[in-house]
Amino acid sequence: MGFFGGVEAGGTKFVCIVADAAGVVQAETRFATTTPDETLGRTIAFFEEQASAYPMQAIGVASFGPLDLDPASPTYGYITNTPKPGWAGVDFAGRLRAAFGLPLGFDTDVNAAALGEYLWGAGRGADPVAYFTIGTGIGGGFIVHGKPLHGLVHPESGHIGIPRGAGDVFGGVCPYHGDCFEGLASGTALRQRWGQPAETLPDDHPAWQLEAEYIARALVNVILLISPQRIVLGGGVMQRALLFPLVRRKTAQLLNGYVGSPALGEEIENYIVPPLLGGYAGALGAVALGMQAAGGEGQ
Numbered sequence: 604m605g606f607f608g609g610v611e612a613g614g615t616k617f618v619c620i621v622a623d624a625a626g627v628v629q630a631e632t633r634f635a636t637t638t639p640d641e642t643l644g645r646t647i648a649f650f651e652e653q654a655s656a657y658p659m660q661a662i663g664v665a666s667f668g669p670l671d672l673d674p675a676s677p678t679y680g681y682i683t684n685t686p687k688p689g690w691a692g693v694d695f696a697g698r699l700r701a702a703f704g705l706p707l708g709f710d711t712d713v714n715a716a717a718l719g720e721y722l723w724g725a726g727r728g729a730d731p732v733a734y735f736t737i738g739t740g741i742g743g744g745f746i747v748h749g750k751p752l753h754g755l756v757h758p759e760s761g762h763i764g765i766p767r768g769a770g771d772v773f774g775g776v777c778p779y780h781g782d783c784f785e786g787l788a789s790g791t792a793l794r795q796r797w798g799q800p801a802e803t804l805p806d807d808h809p810a811w812q813l814e815a816e817y818i819a820r821a822l823v824n825v826i827l828l829i830s831p832q833r834i835v836l837g838g839g840v841m842q843r844a845l846l847f848p849l850v851r852r853k854t855a856q857l858l859n860g861y862v863g864s865p866a867l868g869e870e871i872e873n874y875i876v877p878p879l880l881g882g883y884a885g886a887l888g889a890v891a892l893g894m895q896a897a898g899g900e901g902q
């Protein structure tokens with residue numbers, strides 16, 4: 604059986620794993636994100652150490668962004684204009700390719716997590732799959748016909764516009780758009796709007812009704828635009844158990860019966876769902892990107 608490397612490159616930590624083609628993790632390491640030289644050095648050293656026990660066919664990278672994903676671009680595989688010090692303009696994909704000479708999959712962290720959930724987690728059997736992470740920020744990725752959706756660049760669905768709730772005058776926290784989805788509903792927005800971290804807001808706080816409404820309004824847009832067969836919602840804010848039933852109910856209310864599918868009626872519990880891959884979502888998604896780069900299509 605072949606093995607594949609996966610790198611979840613986050614702004615605060617890296618997770619590197621080796622997994623087989625069934626997504627079973629064989630080896631892993633985690634370390635803090637520091638300078639590009641030190642962090643990519645540790646990444647390369649990990650795969651060199653594992654290579655004799657687990658000969659790898661390809662490596663995948665699920666990275667924080669923004670990223671250049673245009674194969675025709677001279678800066679393909681680069682991290683572009685991130686505010687993270689030292690990381691803007693780093694040739695992430697090129698450095699790993701030069702170290703190993705293996706096929707390399709490279710995509711955003713949310714597209715990778717969407718792919719991992721599609722192959723091995725909560726998105727299995729559905730296509731398209733929409734995946735949102737709702738945490739400090741908000742990101743969204745889509746699997747369409749078995750592959751992450753790319754276009755002009757990659758979807759930035761955390762920044763779509765959503766209508767405001769009645770009486771909400773909070774300005775929003777997005778530095779680009781103010782009151783976009785991330786600006787109104789990210790964990791950062793929750794903290795600034797209510798003056799305390801989201802995890803300290805009690806269940807009966809009005810914050811959660813408004814939060815569920817904003818998430819539902821975003822999901823309505825996504826449902827109407829790309830008609831996903833399943834929506835997976837991850838990230839720290841979604842750890843609040845009461846959100847899932849609230850978001851499902853409000854999404855159905857807002858659609859008001861317009862989309863005629865049982866997925867939005869009696870089966871909505873199986874339509875808007877939490878992820879299943881937990882702490883491995885990004886890294887296993889990266890493994891899946893590696894498999895697609897090797898031409899294995901995840902089989």
Ligand code: ZN
Pocket residue numbers: 761762777778779780781783784785786
């Ligand atoms: Zn925005």
